[in-house]
Amino acid sequence: MAGRPDDTGEAGRRAGLRAGTARRTDAGRGGRPRDTALDERILRETFTLLTEVGLHGLRIDAVAARAGVPKSTIYRRWPSLAELAVDAVDAALGPREFPAGKDPLADLARIIVHTWRLLMRPPLTTALPGLGMELAGHPRAAAAYRERVIAPLRDGAIAAVARAVDTGAWNGPDPVTSVDMLVGTFLYRLTYLGQTPDLDEVFRVAELIAGRALPGPDVA
Structure with missing residues (x-):
């Protein structure tokens, strides 16, 4: 990688x-x-x-x-x-919207890199998972958290995988399951096991889920 x-x-x-x-x-x-x-x-x-x-x-x-x-x-x-x-x-x-490019797998790679950057940037590493759990007793704020904090990157990743499926470039589960498998794996390790994944490890898991190699991210 x-x-x-x-x-x-x-x-x-x-x-x-x-x-x-x-x-x-x-x-x-x-x-x-x-x-x-x-x-x-x-x-x-x-x-x-x-x-x-x-x-x-x-x-x-x-x-x-x-x-x-x-x-x-x-x-x-x-x-x-x-x-x-x-x-x-x-x-x-900060900004979390990614316009669709020509290659859905490259788009997914960019989203993975950006998400990893955010989660690995103190103090977001602990603040994001913690706030998500603490908002359980505040339905209105929890809905806003899902819509504004979680959805932009998650929906972008799901859309990229869906486009890859449409072109026959995805060998893994359906788009929603694939994205949630990737995110869930590392949030579990980060939150419950105290493990901090490096970016190569994230891509290895993403490629296992995709059933194929992913391109390197084209990020400036």
């Missing part, structure tokens, strides 16, 4: 903060425009606190103190701490 790219760094995270803030501003109910810089600061400090104390330990007072804003500013923007937490993680992850 060819050498893998390094971490994406802070650029994607900053872009995600801006994009996430823009979505919330555009979805507002009119009136005075939101202060996007303030939103970004609140989300950034919320994410930092999440990595330190988890959702269970997150408190509005602590977020307000870290962000240097009154609690009322946060209450006006987010209906609950759980939904604030989802927004914070969504923003921290």
